[in-house]
Structures are given as structure tokens and as C-alpha cells.
Amino acid sequence: MLTKKQIELLRFIHxxxxxxxxxxxxxxxxxxxxxKSKSGIHRLILAxxxxxxxxxxxxxxxxxEVIRLPDAHVPRPGRQRFAPSVIEGNLGKVPSPAPAAAxxxxxxxxAIPVMGRIAAGTPISAIQSRxxxxxxxxxxxxxxxxxxxEVRGDSMIEAGIFDxxxxxxxxxxxxxxxxxxxxxxxxxxATLKRLRRKGASIALEAANPNYETRIFGPDRVxxxxxxxxxxxRY
Numbered sequence: 001m002l003t004k005k006q007i008e009l010l011r012f013i014h015x016x017x018x019x020x021x022x023x024x025x026x027x028x029x030x031x032x033x034x035x036k037s038k039s040g041i042h043r044l045i046l047a048x049x050x051x052x053x054x055x056x057x058x059x060x061x062x063x064x065e066v067i068r069l070p071d072a073h074v075p076r077p078g079r080q081r082f083a084p085s086v087i088e089g090n091l092g093k094v095p096s097p098a099p100a101a102a103x104x105x106x107x108x109x110x111a112i113p114v115m116g117r118i119a120a121g122t123p124i125s126a127i128q129s130r131x132x133x134x135x136x137x138x139x140x141x142x143x144x145x146x147x148x149x150e151v152r153g154d155s156m157i158e159a160g161i162f163d164x165x166x167x168x169x170x171x172x173x174x175x176x177x178x179x180x181x182x183x184x185x186x187x188x189x190a191t192l193k194r195l196r197r198k199g200a201s202i203a204l205e206a207a208n209p210n211y212e213t214r215i216f217g218p219d220r221v222x223x224x225x226x227x228x229x230x231x232x233r234y
Contacts, residue, residue: 002051002070005188008033009044010053014066023064040188109135112168114148118182120161120192121153121211136168140229145171147225149182149192156180156192159207165232167192169225180227186220195223 002010012032016024026038035041045064048054053070057063111133134148151165159180161167175181181195183204193204196213202221205213 002048002053003188005033005035005040006044006047006053007070009041010048010066010069013054013064014069017064017066109137110141110146112136112141112146112148114150114166116149117152118149118167118190118192119153120151120156120163120206134166134231136229136231140168142170142228146228147171148231151192151230155206155208155211156194157208159194161192161207161227161230162232165230167227168229168231170228171225173223175223175226182224182227184222184224185216187222190224192227 009029009032012029013023016022016028024032026041029041030036030038033041033044045054045056049056053066053068055065055067057065112135114132114134116131136146136148146168148166148168151161151163151167154163161180169182175195177195177197179195180192182190183193183195183202184190185204191204193206193214196203196205198215200218201215202218203213203215204221
């Protein structure tokens with residue numbers, strides 16, 4: 001499960017190795033991905049290495065080896081940011097109210113796609129691959145499309161969200177101050193935080209005094225959904 005930038009870099013390295021057997025330099029990678037600094041490339045390479053897609057060969061400059069490519073690794077051209085690939089139809093959608101003559105239909109659970117993990121702590125790479133589904137009662141949903149994420153971290157414990165919880169998110173691109181949202185930072189990292197607006201800036205606020213509030217310019221943060229409920233297993 002890779003971010004768009006990770007996939008772009010993996011494909012670029014693979015194509016260069018296929019063409020001439022030599023991996024691209026950091027400057028070439030930075031230019032190809034339109035990043036501002038080499039540190040961003042370094043972070044992407046570390047993520048790909050940790051996930052087992054590439055290997056850095058010791059004692060050799062610019063020595064990279066592509067171990068494998070993701071099974072479904074190419075986002076559609078023009079897709080510029082993380083968007084959960086919610087299946088069309090009734091999956092992840094709250095159906096219209098059932099006719100009064102058939103109340104048993106309205107009580108059926110709804111299958112919500114689980115899109116991977118979300119950090120309630122230090123931001124982790126954004127996840128955009130559906131792993132499985134979970135059945136949720138319509139009572140815990142609002143109107144619109146929904147997806148679920150597994151929580152990793154403890155930064156939202158004072159909001160009642162714990163490591164291992166499954167949060168149910170309504171897919172939307174706007175949110176009000178005070179909402180708990182899935183926030184995508186710099187189109188690369190996703191986190192679950194309370195959103196606050198401070199003038200033209202956006203603050204992502206933890207619900208744990210051990211974590212600092214992070215403040216970003218409005219062009220660096222995209223709302224990917226709003227928390228509507230959570231599931232906890234014992």
C-alpha cells in the first residue's frame with residue numbers, strides 16, 4: 001500500500017534501471033517528482049525500502065535495486081491527491097430510507113471498505129488501498145459515502161480514540177473548526193486530528209498533552225473525511 005508519490009518514484013527508478021541499468025540520481029528523482037528538496041526523496045526511498053519494494057546496495061553510490069512492483073501500482077493519470085477508492089453502489093453508502101412496509105431492510109448492516117491504517121500520532125504514509133470491509137449499523141453512519149481506518153497511535157486518547165480502534169469516516173473535503181478529520185499533509189502523509197482554523201492557517205490538534213499542535217498553511221492540508229463513529233473490539 002503506497003502513496004502516489006511513492007508509486008511515482010518506484011516507477012521512475014524501475015524505468016531508468018530498465019532503460020540503461022543505472023538508477024537515477026537524487027537530483028533527477030527530485031526533478032521527476034517535482035519536489036522541492038532531496039530530503040523528500042530520501043524519505044520516499046526509506047519508505048519504499050521499509051516496505052520491501054527496493055533495496056539499497058551497500059558500498060556503492062546510487063545503487064538501488066527494485067525488488068518488486070505493487071500489484072495494482074498505477075493511479076489514473078491526473079489523480080493529484082489521496083482519495084479513498086470507495087466502491088460505487090451501496091458499498092459504503094447510506095441507503096435511502098426503506099419503505100414502511102419493509103422495516104427489516106433498514107436494520108441491515110452496511111459494508112464499509114477498510115482503507116488501511118491512519119496515524120493518531122506522528123503522521124504516517126497515506127493509505128489508499130482497500131484491504132477488506134466491515135459491517136456497520138446504519139445508526140452509526142450519516143448520509144453520503146463512508147470508509148473505515150485502523151487507528152495507530154495515542155495522540156487522540158482524550159477524545160476517546162485509542163490505538164487499535166476502527167474509525168468510520170464520512171468522505172468529504174471540507175470540515176468545520178473542532179471536527180476530527182482525516183487530514184492529508186503535503187499530499188504524502190495522513191493523520192487523524194482535530195481541525196482548528198487560525199486565520200489563514202490550519203492547526204491539527206492532538207487530544208493528548210504529549211503531542212504538540214501542528215500548524216500549516218492552507219495549501220498544505222487537505223481534508224479527506226470527517227469522523228462520524230468508531231468501532232472498538234475487546
